[in-house]
Amino acid sequence: MNVAVDLAPVVTLVGNPNCGKTALFNALTGSRQKVANYPGVTVEKKTGRVVTPTGRTLDVVDLPGTYSLRARSPDEEITRDVVLGKLASERAPDLIVCVADASNLRLAIRLALELKHVGRPVLMSLNMMDIAKKRGIDIDLEALSRELGIPVVASVAVRRGGIDRLMQALDERTARLEPAGTADWRAPDAAALRNAQREADRVLRVAIRNAGKLDPGTARADQVLLHPVGGLIILLAILFVMFQAVFAWAQPAMNLISDGFTWLGVQAAALPLPEIIRSFLKDGLISGVGSVIVFLPQIVILFLFILLLEDLGYMARAAFLMDRIMGGAGLHGRAFIPLLSSFACAIPGIMATRVIDDRRDRLTTILVAPLMTCSARIPVYTLIISAFVPDTKVWGFVGLQGLVMFGLYAAGITGALAVSFVAKRFFWRTTAGEPFMLELPDYKIPQARSLAMGVTARALAFLKRAGTTILSMMILIWVLASFPQPPEGAAGPAINYSLAAKIGHAIEPVTRPLGFNWQINVALIPGMAAREVAVGALGTIYAVDAGEGAREKIGKALAGQWSLGTALALLVWYVFAPQCASTLAVIRRETGGWRWMAVTFFYMLALAYAAAFATFQIAHAAGAG
Amino acid sequence: MTLVSTLDRATIALGDARVGFRGRIAALDMTRAPAAGLPPSELERRLLELGFVEGAAVELLHQGLFGGDPIAVRVAATTIALRRREAMAVVVSQQDPQP
Numbered sequence: 001m002n003v004a005v006d007l008a009p010v011v012t013l014v015g016n017p018n019c020g021k022t023a024l025f026n027a028l029t030g031s032r033q034k035v036a037n038y039p040g041v042t043v044e045k046k047t048g049r050v051v052t053p054t055g056r057t058l059d060v061v062d063l064p065g066t067y068s069l070r071a072r073s074p075d076e077e078i079t080r081d082v083v084l085g086k087l088a089s090e091r092a093p094d095l096i097v098c099v100a101d102a103s104n105l106r107l108a109i110r111l112a113l114e115l116k117h118v119g120r121p122v123l124m125s126l127n128m129m130d131i132a133k134k135r136g137i138d139i140d141l142e143a144l145s146r147e148l149g150i151p152v153v154a155s156v157a158v159r160r161g162g163i164d165r166l167m168q169a170l171d172e173r174t175a176r177l178e179p180a181g182t183a184d185w186r187a188p189d190a191a192a193l194r195n196a197q198r199e200a201d202r203v204l205r206v207a208i209r210n211a212g213k214l215d216p217g218t219a220r221a222d223q224v225l226l227h228p229v230g231g232l233i234i235l236l237a238i239l240f241v242m243f244q245a246v247f248a249w250a251q252p253a254m255n256l257i258s259d260g261f262t263w264l265g266v267q268a269a270a271l272p273l274p275e276i277i278r279s280f281l282k283d284g285l286i287s288g289v290g291s292v293i294v295f296l297p298q299i300v301i302l303f304l305f306i307l308l309l310e311d312l313g314y315m316a317r318a319a320f321l322m323d324r325i326m327g328g329a330g331l332h333g334r335a336f337i338p339l340l341s342s343f344a345c346a347i348p349g350i351m352a353t354r355v356i357d358d359r360r361d362r363l364t365t366i367l368v369a370p371l372m373t374c375s376a377r378i379p380v381y382t383l384i385i386s387a388f389v390p391d392t393k394v395w396g397f398v399g400l401q402g403l404v405m406f407g408l409y410a411a412g413i414t415g416a417l418a419v420s421f422v423a424k425r426f427f428w429r430t431t432a433g434e435p436f437m438l439e440l441p442d443y444k445i446p447q448a449r450s451l452a453m454g455v456t457a458r459a460l461a462f463l464k465r466a467g468t469t470i471l472s473m474m475i476l477i478w479v480l481a482s483f484p485q486p487p488e489g490a491a492g493p494a495i496n497y498s499l500a501a502k503i504g505h506a507i508e509p510v511t512r513p514l515g516f517n518w519q520i521n522v523a524l525i526p527g528m529a530a531r532e533v534a535v536g537a538l539g540t541i542y543a544v545d546a547g548e549g550a551r552e553k554i555g556k557a558l559a560g561q562w563s564l565g566t567a568l569a570l571l572v573w574y575v576f577a578p579q580c581a582s583t584l585a586v587i588r589r590e591t592g593g594w595r596w597m598a599v600t601f602f603y604m605l606a607l608a609y610a611a612a613f614a615t616f617q618i619a620h621a622a623g624a625g
Numbered sequence: 626m627t628l629v630s631t632l633d634r635a636t637i638a639l640g641d642a643r644v645g646f647r648g649r650i651a652a653l654d655m656t657r658a659p660a661a662g663l664p665p666s667e668l669e670r671r672l673l674e675l676g677f678v679e680g681a682a683v684e685l686l687h688q689g690l691f692g693g694d695p696i697a698v699r700v701a702a703t704t705i706a707l708r709r710r711e712a713m714a715v716v717v718s719q720q721d722p723q724p
Contacts, residue, residue: 222686358662
């Protein structure tokens with residue numbers, strides 16, 4: 001190999017949204033790709049290595065989908081700067097691959113014409129050629145290449161051998177790298193765009209027959225899925241199945257993980273080690289890691305659904321159906337995808353707000369995203385609900401416990417809509433918002449491999465977080481709850497003498513109107529690292545051994561110690577409180593400063609305090625305090 | 626047929642069209658969309674980037690439940706969702722009857 005690995009030529013993928021760019025990137029790089037910590041779909045910049053048939057190494061960069069290099073959002077600024085070689089941290093591209101959906105070329109050809117002005121070699125990869133052929137779209141590759149003045153190769157990213165010709169072209173084009181030409185790209189004005197689109201339409205007429213045919217399958221599906229009433233009902237049904245799956249399907253896997261960690265804890269407790277080290281291993285380390293990893297099945301299932309809907313092409317339809325409803329609350333239709341992701345975790349949700357062009361719309365969405373009920377709240381909810389809400393049926397068939405759970409979700413959504421409405425009206429004082437303009441792509445059959453890669457990336461990001469932030473907080477709570485140790489012959493649980501108890505007692509006057517005792521206060525502190533940690537912390541504080549049926553035992557301990565009013569107030573607190581340091585950190589990063597992080601923290605704190613206060617006082621007055 | 630095509634057919638705003646409307650884009654006129662959420666020059670560029678160019682065939686495919694908004698429009702070979710407020714800027718003429 002004559003090319004040093006770290007100086008491998010840079011190949012940059014640029015294309016319209018939904019052109020199959022991510023599938024092509026996956027096919028090219030396979031597992032040799034680097035994705036940032038919390039990747040959202042096409043939002044993160046991804047890099048990977050390709051080894052061509054002749055053994056040449058290339059660095060491939062995948063960029064967010066775009067219609068023009070003209071930047072209208074933070075997302076598109078990144079695309080523009082990387083393509084133009086203006087981003088200081090990135091090497092300029094040696095070759096630009098314009099990825100195009102062969103069945104939807106009109107806008108892609110205009111983008112290709114624009115890319116020619118960057119002054120770097122451009123190659124067009126016509127992706128999804130199989131679908132175009134099936135639809136009777138007849139593309140003359142030679143004519144297209146001649147009219148565009150750049151090489152054009154066909155590819156089918158999702159089929160074995162489908163990228164052979166692209167690989168060969170990459171090999172040839174990077175073998176003798178052309179020096180950068182003159183870059184005369186300027187942000188196009190309306191006249192330039194109009195001329196470019198006319199030129200693109202001319203190229204289209206010369207090179208392609210049947211370009212404009214509507215996909216019959218998509219047309220049929222949309223008659224149902226975009227039906228004004230039926231479409232909304234189907235969307236609600238999909239959401240219902242999704243959340244049902246998260247709760248029901250995940251259970252066996254969660255039980256397995258939980259039993260595994262129980263077994264490990266028992267083994268650790270039997271080791272011939274000093275008492276304090278055994279306690280650390282069992283109660284600090286193993287139960288700490290276990291209490292977090294147990295949520296992995298739920299996160300995997302939720303992301304599987306979100307990615308499946310995205311790859312199907314349904315997400316854009318969901319945004320279409322929801323636009324007016326969300327718009328009534330001052331939210332953008334595109335906010336639907338970030339907010340839906342926030343049901344899994346606010347972190348990928350907040351990162352996905354980059355698809356919203358307008359800064360105010362984006363900030364509003366970021367502000368309310370943490371109010372969506374994320375999966376980390378589920379263990380807290382289920383623990384308290386199963387301990388305090390009787391397992392009875394109302395109206396004969398609806399479980400009361402499930403109904404309360406639904407109510408908590410609804411409270412979060414209602415809170416988010418109310419906050420965005422207030423922000424829009426009183427904060428921004430605007431009426432006309434960012435326009436909703438979105439391409440509705442043809443439906444595509446999702447590829448198992450691409451789904452698996454997407455879910456794996458997110459699962460790893462979660463485990464990494466679990467392995468660092470959350471684990472260290474679990475160890476911290478063990479230390480706080482274990483030291484100082486109780487004097488010889490002291491009565492009551494050892495934790496009553498610890499540092500944690502002192503902190504809990506100190507803030508008790510503030511939380512008493514909410515019905516919170518000092519034990520709850522102690523659990524809320526590590527709950528800042530991640531909401532679900534509060535469950536394990538309550539177990540430690542109420543001296544419940546992690547292990548067989550630990551959750552039931554914690555629930556029993558709570559039912560004996562708390563009033564119903566306290567339990568309800570804590571549930572309501574968890575709907576609104578800014579109980580997640582990672583979310584706050586991501587908000588700081590995404591908004592570029594402390595200001596919006598502070599706004600989010602304090603408005604959520606105020607909301608949570610007020611709501612929990614009202615809940616406890618009302619319950620108290622009703623005799624449940 | 627010749628009579629129809631020689632007449633100066635009336636144009637309407639795409640934002641006023643009904644589901645099933647077929648036609649061609651006659652002009653982009655930002656002054657007809659005063660309620661749009663963007664300055665005129667930016668709105669025009671966004672419409673152009675999504676393929677709304679004079680002469681392109683359009684068909685209104687779907688509309689939302691509340692106030693018939695937003696709308697899904699077939700523009701040449703692409704389906705675009707947008708609100709009627711912005712679609713007011715797209716001036717369309719009824720298409721010639723298909724032979």
